[in-house]
Amino acid sequence: MFEPLTRKFTDWRxxxxxxxxxxxxxxxxxxxxxxxxxxxxxxVACGPCP
Known part of the structure; x- marks a missing residue:
């Protein structure tokens, strides 16, 4: 139940x-x-631009 929220928080951190x-x-x-x-x-969000 909280896994998606935890994952989003971890990714943000x-x-x-x-x-x-x-x-x-x-x-x-x-x-x-x-x-x-x-x-x-x-x-950081998208990676290097081509």
Missing amino acids: LRRLAIRKLLRLDDRLLADIGTERDDIAQF
């Missing part, structure tokens, strides 16, 4: 953690992985 870690990187490293500082949230 993991996305927030990934965003925090990416925000700590410098712009050169972000460029190396295919994103910019302004696009980190989208990058």
Whole structure:
């Protein structure tokens, strides 16, 4: 019954953690992985754009 809610919460927490870690990187490293500082949230949500 609570599994979908728990899964959504866990996914949200993991996305927030990934965003925090990416925000700590410098712009050169972000460029190396295919994103910019302004696009980190989208990058975490959808992955790199082609």
